[in-house]
Amino acid sequence: SAVISQKPSRDICQRGTSLTIQCQVDSQVTMMFWYRQQPGQSLTLIATANQGSEATYESGFVIDKFPISRPNLTFSTLTVSNMSPEDSSIYLCSADRENTGELFFGEGSRLTVL
Amino acid sequence: LAKTTQPISMDSYEGQEVNITCSHNNIATNDYITWYQQFPSQGPRFIIQGYKTKVTNEVASLFIPADRKSSTLSLPRVSLSDTAVYYCLQTGANNLFFGTGTRLTVIP
Numbered sequence: 159s160a161v162i163s164q165k166p167s168r169d170i171c172q173r174g175t176s177l178t179i180q181c182q183v184d185s186q187v188t189m190m191f192w193y194r195q196q197p198g199q200s201l202t203l204i205a206t207a208n209q210g211s212e213a214t215y216e217s218g219f220v221i222d223k224f225p226i227s228r229p230n231l232t233f234s235t236l237t238v239s240n241m242s243p244e245d246s247s248i249y250l251c252s253a254d255r256e257n258t259g260e261l262f263f264g265e266g267s268r269l270t271v272l
Numbered sequence: 273l274a275k276t277t278q279p280i281s282m283d284s285y286e287g288q289e290v291n292i293t294c295s296h297n298n299i300a301t302n303d304y305i306t307w308y309q310q311f312p313s314q315g316p317r318f319i320i321q322g323y324k325t326k327v328t329n330e331v332a333s334l335f336i337p338a339d340r341k342s343s344t345l346s347l348p349r350v351s352l353s354d355t356a357v358y359y360c361l362q363t364g365a366n367n368l369f370f371g372t373g374t375r376l377t378v379i380p
Contacts, residue, residue: 162315191368193370200359200370200371200372200373201316201359201370202370203368203369203370206368250315250316252315254368260306260318260321260363261306261308261316261318261363261368262318263315263316263317264315265313265314265315266313266314266315268313
């Protein structure tokens with residue numbers, strides 16, 4: 159199984175600012191994914207990040223608000239731009255190394271926007 | 273979007289077998305059925321995956337009937353540490369959507 163590290167683990171931010179979350183995988187993976195999870199809720203897929211191509215966003219999420227980078231096969235970043243209190247959530251990075259549907263997750267980044 | 277349906281919550285006493293059933297209304301031919309466990313303040317963790325019939329590993333069994341319209345996760349002799357949210361997913365190419373999950377509470 160892959161080990162996924164996320165930074166920061168938590169942060170408190172001011173409205174209108176932006177925060178970049180980093181995701182590092184301990185091995186090369188083809189597909190990486192970013193999810194959002196509101197307290198007590200299920201996970202919502204934000205986008206799929208493949209190396210060498212633009213991220214694919216799900217309905218309700220746009221690149222201007224959640225720009226994603228995928229510079230290599232072990233790393234990705236998600237930026238939450240122009241934050242508002244509604245963006246307060248846990249953001250989770252995930253990877254599917256063997257395209258099997260078996261996902262490995264980071265511990266999440268808990269974001270609070272004041 | 274693929275849609276799975278599962279009970280919102282379940283309670284069980286320690287030592288009992290727990291079965292959580294999920295409905296897979298529009299599962300595709302290439303989709304597998306995958307179950308995850310999530311503890312508070314942690315990312316989900318893979319439990320088991322199957323395509324058809326029965327799969328068993330060291331922590332759980334997964335039963336999938338021939339029509340694949342449902343699946344049942346079976347946890348033998350649960351303990352307090354099994355209290356968590358359990359998610360069933362239909363996983364295939366570009367098919368990685370979590371349903372509501374089942375919150376299992378194990379009671380001493």
